[in-house]
Amino acid sequence: MSDPEGFKKVSEDAHVSKESINSNPYGPNPADFLSNVSNFELIESTLREGEQFANAFFTTEKKIEIAKALDDFGVDYIELTSPVASEQSRKDCEAICKLGLKAKILTHIRCHMDDARVAVETGVDGVDVVIGTSQFLRQYSHGKDMNYIAQSAVEVIEFVKSKGIEIRFSSEDSFRSDLVDLLNIYKTVDKIGVNRVGIADTVGCANPRQVYELVRTLKSVVKCDIECHFHNDTGCAIANAYTALEGGAKLIDVSVLGIGERNGITPLGGLMARMIAADRNYVLSKYKLHKLRDLENLVAEAVQVNIPFNNPITGFCAFTHKAGIHAKAILANPSTYEILNPSDFGLTRYIHFANRLTGWNAIKSRVDQLNLNLTDEQCKEVTNKIKKLGDVRQLNIDDVDSIIKDFHSDLLTPQPTGPAPHVIEGLAESESKRLREE
Amino acid sequence: MSDPEGFKKVSEDAHVSKESINSNPYGPNPADFLSNVSNFELIESTLREGEQFANAFFTTEKKIEIAKALDDFGVDYIELTSPVASEQSRKDCEAICKLGLKAKILTHIRCHMDDARVAVETGVDGVDVVIGTSQFLRQYSHGKDMNYIAQSAVEVIEFVKSKGIEIRFSSEDSFRSDLVDLLNIYKTVDKIGVNRVGIADTVGCANPRQVYELVRTLKSVVKCDIECHFHNDTGCAIANAYTALEGGAKLIDVSVLGIGERNGITPLGGLMARMIAADRNYVLSKYKLHKLRDLENLVAEAVQVNIPFNNPITGFCAFTHKAGIHAKAILANPSTYEILNPSDFGLTRYIHFANRLTGWNAIKSRVDQLNLNLTDEQCKEVTNKIKKLGDVRQLNIDDVDSIIKDFHSDLLTPQPTGPAPHVIEGLAESESKRLREE
Numbered sequence: 026m027s028d029p030e031g032f033k034k035v036s037e038d039a040h041v042s043k044e045s046i047n048s049n050p051y052g053p054n055p056a057d058f059l060s061n062v063s064n065f066e067l068i069e070s071t072l073r074e075g076e077q078f079a080n081a082f083f084t085t086e087k088k089i090e091i092a093k094a095l096d097d098f099g100v101d102y103i104e105l106t107s108p109v110a111s112e113q114s115r116k117d118c119e120a121i122c123k124l125g126l127k128a129k130i131l132t133h134i135r136c137h138m139d140d141a142r143v144a145v146e147t148g149v150d151g152v153d154v155v156i157g158t159s160q161f162l163r164q165y166s167h168g169k170d171m172n173y174i175a176q177s178a179v180e181v182i183e184f185v186k187s188k189g190i191e192i193r194f195s196s197e198d199s200f201r202s203d204l205v206d207l208l209n210i211y212k213t214v215d216k217i218g219v220n221r222v223g224i225a226d227t228v229g230c231a232n233p234r235q236v237y238e239l240v241r242t243l244k245s246v247v248k249c250d251i252e253c254h255f256h257n258d259t260g261c262a263i264a265n266a267y268t269a270l271e272g273g274a275k276l277i278d279v280s281v282l283g284i285g286e287r288n289g290i291t292p293l294g295g296l297m298a299r300m301i302a303a304d305r306n307y308v309l310s311k312y313k314l315h316k317l318r319d320l321e322n323l324v325a326e327a328v329q330v331n332i333p334f335n336n337p338i339t340g341f342c343a344f345t346h347k348a349g350i351h352a353k354a355i356l357a358n359p360s361t362y363e364i365l366n367p368s369d370f371g372l373t374r375y376i377h378f379a380n381r382l383t384g385w386n387a388i389k390s391r392v393d394q395l396n397l398n399l400t401d402e403q404c405k406e407v408t409n410k411i412k413k414l415g416d417v418r419q420l421n422i423d424d425v426d427s428i429i430k431d432f433h434s435d436l437l438t439p440q441p442t443g444p445a446p447h448v449i450e451g452l453a454e455s456e457s458k459r460l461r462e463e
Numbered sequence: 464m465s466d467p468e469g470f471k472k473v474s475e476d477a478h479v480s481k482e483s484i485n486s487n488p489y490g491p492n493p494a495d496f497l498s499n500v501s502n503f504e505l506i507e508s509t510l511r512e513g514e515q516f517a518n519a520f521f522t523t524e525k526k527i528e529i530a531k532a533l534d535d536f537g538v539d540y541i542e543l544t545s546p547v548a549s550e551q552s553r554k555d556c557e558a559i560c561k562l563g564l565k566a567k568i569l570t571h572i573r574c575h576m577d578d579a580r581v582a583v584e585t586g587v588d589g590v591d592v593v594i595g596t597s598q599f600l601r602q603y604s605h606g607k608d609m610n611y612i613a614q615s616a617v618e619v620i621e622f623v624k625s626k627g628i629e630i631r632f633s634s635e636d637s638f639r640s641d642l643v644d645l646l647n648i649y650k651t652v653d654k655i656g657v658n659r660v661g662i663a664d665t666v667g668c669a670n671p672r673q674v675y676e677l678v679r680t681l682k683s684v685v686k687c688d689i690e691c692h693f694h695n696d697t698g699c700a701i702a703n704a705y706t707a708l709e710g711g712a713k714l715i716d717v718s719v720l721g722i723g724e725r726n727g728i729t730p731l732g733g734l735m736a737r738m739i740a741a742d743r744n745y746v747l748s749k750y751k752l753h754k755l756r757d758l759e760n761l762v763a764e765a766v767q768v769n770i771p772f773n774n775p776i777t778g779f780c781a782f783t784h785k786a787g788i789h790a791k792a793i794l795a796n797p798s799t800y801e802i803l804n805p806s807d808f809g810l811t812r813y814i815h816f817a818n819r820l821t822g823w824n825a826i827k828s829r830v831d832q833l834n835l836n837l838t839d840e841q842c843k844e845v846t847n848k849i850k851k852l853g854d855v856r857q858l859n860i861d862d863v864d865s866i867i868k869d870f871h872s873d874l875l876t877p878q879p880t881g882p883a884p885h886v887i888e889g890l891a892e893s894e895s896k897r898l899r900e901e
Contacts, residue, residue: 051668077789079780079815080772082857110787111819113854135788157792165795166788198799200489230489230740230802233671233702234709258802259740260733260775264671264702271672286789286800288773288781295698302668302697333771334518335726337698342517343726349548350573350604351515351724354595357603361636362724364668364696377517381549416551419520 051302051364059244059273063304066276067312068153068252069100069293071324072121073133074278074285076106080328081284085117087327089124091281094320096126099312100293104131104153104278108143115147122148129191136174136194141181151191151220154181157227158207159198171206175213182217193252195223200231200239208246215247221276222247226265229258229287233268240272252276255291257283262291263337267299281324282332294321298337302364315371338370347377349384356390379425381415383408388429395426397433407432489740489802497682497711501742505750506591506690506716507538507731509762510559511571512723514544518766519722523555525765527562529719532758534564537750538731542569542591542716546581553585560586567629574612574632579619589629589658592619595665596645597636609644613651620655631690633661638669638677646684653685659714660685664703667694667725671706678710690714693729695721700729701775705737719762720770732759736775740802753809776808785815787822794828817863819853821846826867833864835871845870 053062072088075081083091088105095103103126108115122130129150134140136156144152156174157166169177178194185192194214196202211222224239231239236253243251253269253276255262266277283292294317301308308314318339325332334340344367346355354361359374367374378387385401385408392399392407399407410428414420491500510526513519521529526543533541541564546553560568567588572578574594582590594612595604607615616632623630632652634640649660662677669677674691681689689712693700704715721730732755739746746752756777763770772778782805784793792799797812805812816825823839823846830837830845837845848866852858 051670051673054672077786077820079783079785082818082853106820111850111854114819161796161799162792165799166792228800228802232489232705232709232737232741234492234675234706235489237672257773258775258781259737260701260730261705261737263698267670267699268672271670283773286785287783288775288778292698292773299670299697299699303670330772331769333773334768335695335721335730335771337696337726340726343696345517345725347517347724348515354600354604358599361599361603362666364666380520381552382515382544412549415520416549 052304054271057271057273059241061270061273061275062267062300063307064275065270065300066101067293067296068102068104068131068276068278069095069128069280070104070133070278070290071095071280071284071293073104073106074254074290075280075324075328077286078284078289078328080330083327085113085120088117089121091324091327092121092124092126092128094316094323095281096124096128097313098316098320100128100279101276102131102151103128104133105149106132107134107140108132108147109134109140115143118147118149122150131191131193136177136181138177138181138184141184145185145188145190149190151193152185153193153195153223154178154185155195155197155223155225157198158196158203158210159201160203161201162198171210175210178210178214179217182214182219186218191220193221193223194219195225195252195254197225198227199224200226200235201228204239204242208243211243212246215249219249221250221252223252223254224269224274225254226256226262227254229256229262231255231265232259232261233264236265237268237272240269240274244273250275252278254278256285256287257289257291258287262289263295263299266291266296267303282321282330282336284324284328284330292337293317294339295337298365301369305369309369314369317370318372338365338372342375343367344372345375345377347380348382349387352376352378352387352390353384356386379411379415379420379422381412383411383415388425391425392429392433395429397429399433399436403432403436490742492709495709495711497679499708499711499713500705500738501745502713503708503738504539504714505731505734506540506542506569506714507533507566507718508542508571508716508728509533509718509722509731511542511544512692512716512728513718513762513766515724516722516727516766518768521765523551523558526555526559529762529765530559530562530564530566532754532761533719534562534566535751536754536758538566538717539714540569540589541566542571543587544570545572545578546570546585547572547578553581556585556587560588569629569631574615574619576615576619576622579622583623583626583628587628589631590623591631591633591661592616592623593633593635593661593663595636596634596641596648597639598641599639600636609648613648616648616652617655620652620657624656629658631659631661632657633663633690633692635663636665637662638664638673639666642677642680646681649681650684653687657687659688659690661690661692662707662712663692664694664700665692667696667700669693669703670697670699671702674703675706675710678707678712682711688713690716692716694723694725695727695729696725700727701733701737704729704734705741720759720768720774722762722766722768730775731755732777733775736803739807743807747807752807755808756810776803776810780813781805782810783813783815785818786820787825790814790816790825790828791822794824817849817853817858817860819850821849821853826863829863830867830871833867835867837867837871837874841870841874 133153251274255265279293283289385405388408389404571591691707693703717731721727826846827842
């Protein structure tokens, strides 16, 4: 990214070295003895949940490109659309299984033998089975009762296990399911010996403390790993994922930019932001964070969306500091107003000094960059001039540099009257007038 | 919004009437006896925190337009940039105070008498005072110790109170501050009699259970209201706000689309999504949710950003359902896959049926809309044709309608050979060929 107008790169060196002022208060809570915050795994579902995003249509070539990029990033599992969704979906699943990726390949099917028989023939490392357990879904989706669900689950699980591949059993809409029903079915499938059970907030409405309680309860009922899947309808998908890990869940479903049904699920990048704040060493040891931006751009282009302006980490202003008081402190030590270090992601910090909220410390730093020599008092004076124009209109970096340079040259060759007539080129007469009103 | 390609509006009637299947499991937790989930207030800071967003430059006219729109929406407080930030900032503050809005007007200043003296003369209903209390900010920002902070706070608070206007005292970077220091200063200012104390996650890294613990602890120390301010660097700003309310905080700082320093704070719309899921009646009684989209568009245009594709509520696909299994259930009862009702926001639900993940229930519903008569078996047959083309390329609604209509007319006048030669106009030869391969 080239420097946007009115921004200035800031050096990186101070960040890490001074981070040791405090020990990390965002690390795993010592009271969470079951926490997997420092031991989590990612099930990457851009090629399954993400294909359910309104704009998604992935060709075979694009699926392969995305799968390779995810594998290179370091995700633990890649989940693919059910092979019974369409003929090409089945072929694509087979093709991706043949790539020989480091990540394990999963496919996601209904809890039904028709689907399971097709899935186990695709070459996947594991099968993710799901069935709706809430009264809503039992009544309006598949119309089955809990006994039927348990019977189907046992049949499908034993069949998949007999093929020697991994099996996960998940309820759907878990947070609107009857707790006793839910624990019963999880206990049943755990006894048969699944690799993971899954909790899914299918409608995107669980809140963090609910998640923590359900995961903790489930943790006391099953021996296998717990996987969680959170939709983002009410904006809690990242926090819910983090809290699930605190409670003892081990695997989180993510997709690039969170794409999925409706407004999607826990985004890969956002979860990386949350997790690196909690355990930087673990995250850096497993995932190639400097490839995050390319990965997001790849998927954004494939589904024809823009990276949200406020995206964690890669949003265009995620590391841009504007108010004077922020700029001053960031220049002294970036950790003052940053919990994430942009260089961990191959990104750069900016100080936005071309605006009316700017402060003299930021301007002094710009003066130094321009190799000019001004005292602190002179910097404060020129800052006032900049703020004055910033009151009149939006500024860019050239405006600020012009004001500084004119101020500096006026000092060398003092003018008999008022400010230089051409403080900023292209300034409208009304702007000049307002700027002269001191 | 006109119907996008490949989407279909779904009727609204089923949603609310059938929501009574379960009582709301997302309401306030009965164990949270201090909860303000059903009694919260909003401090809207688009014109303060939002002005610190990289792209923001608000003219006086735009500030007034935004302030009026926020007031109409129903926010409880509107917070404005410090009047000492620039001369125009002071004038704008005075102008907005004179509008006679229902919302109370606040301005946000450093904990310093120079700022306080200017602030109380602007006509505001209240002053929000802030000072950094973390070791980071004490060392690299203002360089003051806790005794100095307490002395300044007392002086500023007593001065503002003497003018008969509201006063809030907030620490900055609260979650990296020493807990004892923090509780001491809050206790001190509470004794003098502030209206609110504020907790600020200035670097955006608190997690929900930390928030709950700090709010609960603070609640046992002060009598006044607690306000919270959460940055979104690690994607938890909405969840943290919700959890703070559970713990007993009463006021949440928000901005439209969350705009602010870096990638911003708790967004107004996202918090509305979270809160309406918890207490629909309270939210609907206070806030004009059907104006949310216009409000977001107003601010997005002013700061030159697009509404994020995955924005809660107003993202283009927040109420779009795609996978066949989802579509089937949504057609039977929208609550199966929606916790939010789009009509609460003046919005519409869509079924995305023009894709390879579609199911025959969604297609049957389209057949009915087209006033055609097909049996379930025939609908399944035509769905297979649609999925087949969906494997070849991205579909739009006209593609699907053409396939259905051709299928229907073939039934009335059976062809001696294969499918109609022009199933879809504009189909490439390779696509036609692939489609014929049955």
